[in-house]
Amino acid sequence: MDRKVELELIDELRRLAASQSFFLDEVVARSPIETYLSETRFAREREAILRRLPQAAAHVSELASTGSFLRCDVHGLPVLLTRDRQGIVHAFLNVCRHRGARLVEAVSGCAHRFTCPYHGWTYANSGPLVAAPHFESGFSGIDKAGISLKPLPVKEAFGFIWVVGGPGGTFDFDGYFAPLADELDALEMAAMTIAAEDRMDCDANWKLLIEGGIESYHFRVAHRDTIAPYFEDNLSSYRALGPHLRSVLPRTGMAALPEATRDGWRMRDHANLVYTLFPTTQLLVQQDHVVWIRQEPLGPGRTGLRLATLAPTGGALAEGKSDDYWRRNHAITMMTLEEDIRIGEGIHAGLSSGANEHFLFGRFEGALDRFNRTVTDHLDAAAARKPA
Ligand code: FES
Ligand SMILES: [Fe+2]
Structure with a gap:
């Protein structure tokens, strides 16, 4: 993070803590319940947002060597990630x-060619069809050279393999991530490894x-038994960076930092940072590691989650820390996130009760309104693109 920005963000939160006030948006916002319940709305979100924008489908450590492959679902699409002989990543x-037929059954492995289990068509891990039994006799007039696996837009960046889960076309990844590329690069997530992870589907x-x-x-309420004592009550700030969000949640020590030590202030030592990379990737930056949250929305009321602790493999942040240390950290994170997930499921269960027509986002919950407006803006833009 740019040093000037880092200090501005720290100063802003220290001022708010000192005056016992909050980071406030202009107005209270409302979020209609239908937004979360409607099948039609979900179908529009899938078409206009989820399958049009990148998601971190894998960490680079999962596709590290040439010839490695990984099978995953991206927004309901069966996806095969490969790294070819040149080291180039494909989706x-x-x-x-x-x-x-489903080409590859194994979840991961190493292969330079893939042979279909049905009739034996064989593809290179860079995509082209390279062999097919009796092709010349049975498929006369068809150009084998013109047949390849269907590619998806893909990019290796910031330690992740980003995939747009909609076939065809290209995607301007650099432009999309430009507002926070420097900050994500500085986290050095490419040099990290998945120290522990959990996967689950939840009803929200x-x-x-x-x-x-x-x-x-x-x-203070939902996390009273876990992380609440370490954080300022109801104090966080956020910035929209293009469609993405950077939230800063200060720990209790930040307000008391002596001004004389200002040159040594480092955001990560005194706050959690949450990057919401629109639409479904969240990075929770902690003092010495990053928690990667990957969402796979399955329906209006069902979401697959992958929650992984990314730990540094070398350097000062890794020094003296054992596998067990990272696993314990992951367990603490999971305890907190499970509190959030249970609350989310409870909210979803009550959506159709009729208790609310909309939710209220208080002025200190402005990031929620901002996120939902980004969703709505994308839906509106997609509707405008459609021929009348
Ligand atoms: S379906 Fe794959 S070779 Fe026939
Ligand atoms: Fe929470």
Whole structure:
């Protein structure tokens, strides 16, 4: 993070803490319940947002060597990630171009070629069809050279493999991440490894789960037995960086930092940073590691979650820390996130009760409104693109 920005953000929160006030938006906002419940709305979100924008489908350590591959789902699409002999990463639909069989069954491994289990069409890990039994006899007039696995836009950046889960076309990844590329680079996540992880499906709309991670109003109550004592009550700030959000949640020590030590102030030592990389990737930056939250919205009321602790493998942040240390950290994170997830599921269960027509976002919950407005803006833009 730019040093000037880092100090401005720290100063802002220290001022707010000193005056016992909060980071406030102009007005109270409302979020309609239908936004979280409606099948139609979810279908529009999938088409206009989820399948049009990048998600961190894997960490680079999962696709480290040439020939490695990884199978995953990206917004309901079966995806195969590969790293070819040149070290270039590819993302394909994991679907054979003959009659559509699932090409690769293994979840991960190493292979330079993939042979379809149905009739044996064989593809290079860079995509082209390289062999097919009796092709010349049975497919006369068809150009084998013109048949390849269907590619998806993909980019290796900031330690992740980013995939746009919609076939065809290209995506301007550099432009999309430009507002925070320097900050993400500085986290050196490419040099990290997955120290521990959990995966689960939960019964809540994906936006409710994002919302739970970008305000600290709930800490004193929902997290009273876990992290609440370490954080300022209801104090957090946020900035929109393009469609993304950077939230800062100060720990209790930040306000008391002596001014004389200003040159040594480092945000990560005194606050949690949450990057919400629109739409479904969240990075929770802690003092010595990063928690990566990957969302896979499955329906309006169902969301797959992958929660991984990324730990540094070398340097000062890794010094003296054992595997057990990272696993314990992960367990503490999970305890807190599970509190959030249970609350999210409870909210979802009550959506159709009729108790609320909309939710209220208080002025210190402005990040939630900002996030939902970004969703709405994308839906509106997609509607405007459609021919009348
Ligand atoms: S479906 Fe793959 S070779 Fe026939
Ligand atoms: Fe929480």
